[in-house]
Amino acid sequence: MQDKITDRSQEPPQDRISVIIAILKGLYxxxxxxxDFRTCHQLMVxxxxxxxxxxxxxxxxxxxLFAKYxxxxxxxxxxxxxxxxxxxxxxxxxxxxxxxxxxxxxxxLDYGGDVPDSIDELVKLSGVGRKTANLIVGxxxxxxxxxxxTHVTRVSRRLGLTENKDPKKIENDLRALLPESEMTNYNHIxxxxxxxxxxxxxxxxxxxxxxxxxxxxxxxMSQKTK
Numbered sequence: 001m002q003d004k005i006t007d008r009s010q011e012p013p014q015d016r017i018s019v020i021i022a023i024l025k026g027l028y029x030x031x032x033x034x035x036d037f038r039t040c041h042q043l044m045v046x047x048x049x050x051x052x053x054x055x056x057x058x059x060x061x062x063x064x065l066f067a068k069y070x071x072x073x074x075x076x077x078x079x080x081x082x083x084x085x086x087x088x089x090x091x092x093x094x095x096x097x098x099x100x101x102x103x104x105x106x107x108x109l110d111y112g113g114d115v116p117d118s119i120d121e122l123v124k125l126s127g128v129g130r131k132t133a134n135l136i137v138g139x140x141x142x143x144x145x146x147x148x149x150t151h152v153t154r155v156s157r158r159l160g161l162t163e164n165k166d167p168k169k170i171e172n173d174l175r176a177l178l179p180e181s182e183m184t185n186y187n188h189i190x191x192x193x194x195x196x197x198x199x200x201x202x203x204x205x206x207x208x209x210x211x212x213x214x215x216x217x218x219x220x221m222s223q224k225t226k
Contacts, residue, residue, distance in 0.1 A: 009218045013161045013177055016213045020159065021182050023209050024189040028196075031188040033139045036062060040115040040140040041072050041107070044125075047132040048099050053090040061089055072113045075104035099127025117141040130168060138184030146171045146178065147187035151194030158198060158216035 008016055025031075034055040037043040042062070049058045065086050069075045075083075084097045103125040107113055115136065116122055122133035131148055138145025148167040152174075156162050162173040178186055197204045203220070211217035 006212060007218060008213050009160070009215045011213075013159075016159075017161065017177055018179075020161075020210060020213055021178075021186065021189070023213075024193055025185070027209065028189050028192040031185070031192045033135070033188060034191070035059065038066070040136060041075075041104075042066055043140060044103070044115060044128065044132065044136055045075070045100055047135055048096055048103070048127045049087055049090045051096070052092055058090055061087060072104050072107050075100055076108045078104075096127070102126035103128060115140070117143065119145075130171065134171070135187075138187070142184075144175075144180040144183040145187075146174045146183050148174070149187070149191065150200075151191045151198075152187055154200055155190050155194050155198045158203065158214060159210065160215040 008019075033043075035043060035046040035050060036059045037046050045065070046058055046062055049061065068086065069078055069083075078101055080097055080101065083101065084093050087093045087096050087100070090096060106125050107115065111121075117137055117140075119130065119133040119137055122128050122136055123130060128136075134145040134147045137143040138147060148171050153165070153167065153170055156170060156174065157165075161177060162170045164170050164173060174186070175183070193210075194200075197208050198210075203217070205211055205214075205217045205220045206224075208214070208217055211221060
């Protein structure tokens with residue numbers, strides 16, 4: 001069916017982006033942040049734990065973690081060894097434990113225990129990079145945010161929306177391209193698409209509805225027909 005659809009893959013990104021978003025929103029109407037949380041600080045902790053770990057595994061750890069440490073202050077006062085044992089299944093548990101406790105102490109000392117809603121302030125916190133900062137301001141505070149994770153990097157490059165590999169440069173490219181109202185949700189629909197179809201290392205281009213809009217997909221499908 002796809003070969004009957006006009007190839008638009010070589011059009012400028014700004015001419016394709018609205019169609020790409022519309023298709024993905026139709027494909028994944030329930031796309032959302034897949035980390036479980038109730039507060040902004042819980043999302044921050046979950047995001048720190050999600051580094052080099054699946055959201056699914058993090059979600060198995062956080063119910064017990066948040067029950068034991070229900071507040072920012074309780075994390076700030078946490079015993080390192082006890083916290084390490086709880087987060088151990090997420091990997092890199094020593095670094096993650098240090099980041100969680102130190103960032104909680106920073107929040108208590110510098111922000112009255114509240115999570116700031118500014119990317120510039122968030123990245124001052126231990127263990128919080130731009131990806132996590134954008135996640136928090138976008139998901140918790142509703143500000144336009146471009147969350148660049150491995151899925152967004154891979155799929156956006158395949159779609160020809162950016163040629164960069166550096167996350168900050170990718171973020172800048174996407175901020176210039178995406179409507180503000182779609183910025184945060186772009187991450188969610190791309191993550192779902194990256195998990196379901198545009199997989200690494202082998203995308204399932206033969207079933208992908210974005211192939212007519214995707215330079216990488218067009219190339220892969222043309223090679224299969226040779």
